[in-house]
Amino acid sequence: QVQLQESGPGLVKPSGTLSLTCTVSGGSISGDNWWCWIRQSPGKGLEWIGEIHHSGKKNYNLSLKNRLAISLDKSKTQFSLSLSSVTAADTAVYYCAREDCRGGSCFYNFDSWGQGTLVTVSS
Amino acid sequence: QSVLTQPPSVSGAPGQTVTISCFGSSSNLGSGYDVHWYQQLPGKAPKLLIYSSTNRPSGVPDRFSGSKSGTSASLAITGLQADDEADYYCQSFDSSLSVPYVFGTGTKVTVL
Numbered sequence: 001q002v003q004l005q006e007s008g009p010g011l012v013k014p015s016g017t018l019s020l021t022c023t024v025s026g027g028s029i030s031g032d033n034w035w036c037w038i039r040q041s042p043g044k045g046l047e048w049i050g051e052i053h054h055s056g057k058k059n060y061n062l063s064l065k066n067r068l069a070i071s072l073d074k075s076k077t078q079f080s081l082s083l084s085s086v087t088a089a090d091t092a093v094y095y096c097a098r099e100d101c102r103g104g105s106c107f108y109n110f111d112s113w114g115q116g117t118l119v120t121v122s123s
Numbered sequence: 124q125s126v127l128t129q130p131p132s133v134s135g136a137p138g139q140t141v142t143i144s145c146f147g148s149s150s151n152l153g154s155g156y157d158v159h160w161y162q163q164l165p166g167k168a169p170k171l172l173i174y175s176s177t178n179r180p181s182g183v184p185d186r187f188s189g190s191k192s193g194t195s196a197s198l199a200i201t202g203l204q205a206d207d208e209a210d211y212y213c214q215s216f217d218s219s220l221s222v223p224y225v226f227g228t229g230t231k232v233t234v235l
């Protein structure tokens with residue numbers, strides 16, 4: 001049973017950079033799956049941020065693309081999120097999640113989630 | 124940026140059946156993309172409840188069932204129980220927007 005755990009600062013100053021890491025355990029980070037970031041704020045509900053595959057391929061939410069970077073470290077079985085120039089609108093609970101991919105196909109859903117971490121943007 | 128529309132709330136007494144609707148468009152559900160459903164208990168992460176419109180992951184009771192037709196989908200909860208009280212979200216793939224994965228607006232289920 002794969003488990004995901006987010007870690008990182010809970011408070012970021014406006015115009016700063018939000019950085020989070022997701023540690024994957026109980027499963028391979030180098031399989032078929034894509035690894036995703038999703039956030040949830042009261043004003044905008046659930047929002048997909050972006051995803052990365054162990055091959056290095058990435059897909060980003062175009063509305064965040066100019067501020068967003070996602071990376072993956074196979075040796076540490078971790079993937080990370082960096083969101084720059086943050087404002088109060090970026091305050092949310094951030095989740096890491098695994099996209100359901102099996103046998104070479106992906107099913108466009110998220111079958112495992114971390115517990116989530118609240119990031120507040122405030123001075 | 125929710126493009127899937129759900130009713131804000133539904134309620135029912137224990138043992139009853141409640142149904143949650145999810146309305147999409149021609150760029151997501153209407154294009155044949157599957158709908159997926161998540162249950163979010165208070166203070167917890169979403170949990171996959173139904174995938175590919177009608178399938179339950181291992182461990183999900185058969186009281187939960189999903190269906191999809193055209194640009195809409197539904198989640199039914201039969202034999203409603205107190206611990207079904209949660210927020211429920213639909214989700215699909217969308218071919219037209221800047222974000223490929225879209226979620227519903229969410230529905231709060233209250234057990235009376």
